[in-house]
Amino acid sequence: MKKEHKVAVVSDLQDRGFFSLRNGVDLAALHLQVSRFTIYNYLKEVS
Numbered sequence: 368m369k370k371e372h373k374v375a376v377v378s379d380l381q382d383r384g385f386f387s388l389r390n391g392v393d394l395a396a397l398h399l400q401v402s403r404f405t406i407y408n409y410l411k412e413v414s
Contacts, residue, residue, distance in 0.1 A: 373399050377409040386410070 396406045
């Protein structure tokens, strides 16, 4: 999966409120095979 696709997934998850769940960032990072730090960077990118 390319970065653009991962950013789009993170954006969609953000819109749906996924990251307000406990361990949401950890789960997204696990399934997208990136670090938590990368998820936070993607969130900054889509904001």
